[in-house]
Amino acid sequence: MRASRFFISTLKEAPSDAEIVSHKLMMRAGMIKRLGSGIYTYMPLGLRVIRKVEAIVREEMNKAGAIELLMPLVQPAELWQETGRWDKMGPELMRVKDRHGRDFAIQPTSEEVITDVVRSEIKSYRQLPLNFYHIQTKFRDERRPRFGLMRGREFTMKDAYSFDRDVAGMQVSYQAMFDAYVKIFTRFGLQFRAVAADNGAIGGTGSHEFHVIASTGEDALVYCPTSDYAANMEAAEALPLLVGRAAAAEALAKTATPGKTKCESVAEFLGLPLARTVKSIALTVEKESEGEVTKENWLLLLRGDHELNEVKVSKVAGLSNFRFASEAEILEAYGSVPGYLGPVATKQPVNVVADRTVANMADFVCGANEEGFHYTGVNWGRDLQEPVVADLRNVVEGDASPDGKGVLAIERGIEVGHVFQLGTAYSAAMNATYLDEKGQPAPLQMGCYGIGVTRILGAAIEQNFDDKGIVWPDAIAPFELVLCPMGYDRSELVKLETDRLYAELQAAGVDVIVDDRGLRPGAMFADWELVGVPHRVVIGERGLKEGNLEYQGRRDAEATAVPAAEMVSFITGKLGTPGK
Incomplete structure (x- = not known):
């Protein structure tokens, strides 16, 4: 290639709307050109990088036994309605109508379409296992598109879908894809980490995220330097920081704490360590029965220096559809304004869930459900009924690793790939079955495997740049x-x-x-x-x-x-x- 016959258009300064390093450098290097909010034209230099990423992905997917096809960008609403995601996806799902008034989705993903393909083609166990993949444009109507290709509305993804007879077969397919992803990201020449993750809106039973390590990454990755344990912050297990509960040594006392609504200010006012305080978080769960809606009050308890993990909360029995209580609901249930809430003597019945560490605390401080007051010397069993105990908090650096092989460290990462064990989440909803050895219908066991092809560009730059510009790894350089x-x-x-x-x-x-x-x-x-x-x-x-x-x-x-x-x-x- 000769530069005089190629198109090179560099800029001395980045456009004012470019926020992060990768966005600025890609715009300055003439790799992308903004067409609309979250929508970019891939210019020749940028497209060369994309094609190299795609080539590596294709080679490794083919080696792993996956078969390439290409599914449509525009998908009938009926398929999404079968799984219930037409409504569940919310405004991120771009909906359009054709000239006949029929509803369609501009695909953000293709679980429904591939399941529809397979249910019409696969009849017998002899045709399994199967793994199909495609590299296709996706569209998600992000509320606030930003960061260039890192969080755009239109992007390119590789997604693959495996189909097996049983769970054991699905796990074999899952491992094959996991291993292929390790080879793909190694070939890209990027520092990366695979971490256990929550399945989120995709559904299913288990998953791993692949993150490019970068100090500017949005995601916190938790790992143990002396073992193989790794998880994202949402999924990282937090062990109790207290081995057992000490005996009560203080009497329960209501103490004036005027204007002290935060645990930090309460601890400072009382001259106590922050770790002696407990924060109370009020939730509401609405339930509908026979057309009537009722509300349940829930109170989560965390140590004052810990942060709530909302994904973990949603896993607690009864809290899958929780929301944070309004101020009016708090006043009604606790008889106090926020900032002074606690589990002792609530106005209405409340379901109390304590984090593992809080469940082992003694003589702790919490709100007294009265403005300007907190209780000191609070103890389980004596002042309160024993709570439901759950892992509710984010881990912090230095926590014990759940595998017992060291302590946890935290680094930042950018998610660029995700593999899921879907199980029958989609095949059951869409009646995708095969006939087993006995001639009986059985649901297909599915896996789902995605790589953000265009997101790789932004992640690679966030990891590889200096004051002069981008520093591409050899394998994906233009x-x-x-x-x-x-x-x-x-x-x-x-x-x-x-x-x-x-x-x-x-x-x-x-x-x-x-x-x-x-x-x-x-x-x-x-x-x-x-x-x-x-x-x-x-x-x-x-x-x-x-x-x-x-x-x-x-x-x-x-x-x-x-x-x-x-x-x-x-x-x-x-x-x-x-x-x-």
């Missing part, structure tokens, strides 16, 4: 190597050597571009450092007279002189990394 001739249009010696080297590199399979635009060296180098091409060779008359060319890696502080006759083997050696 070009592996750029040749920068000094005076290509003025020096016959430089032109001949550049053309010779270019031809030999192409013959060796190197993805190379020659910058023959006639730019000054500073402007030329700045462009390619911004774009992030990982390897650069400079061809100049002075060096050629000495028989040398200059090589510089994108992360190298200085250039290295390499004999011109050895440059091809030098470059292929540099690029000869696993996975190339």
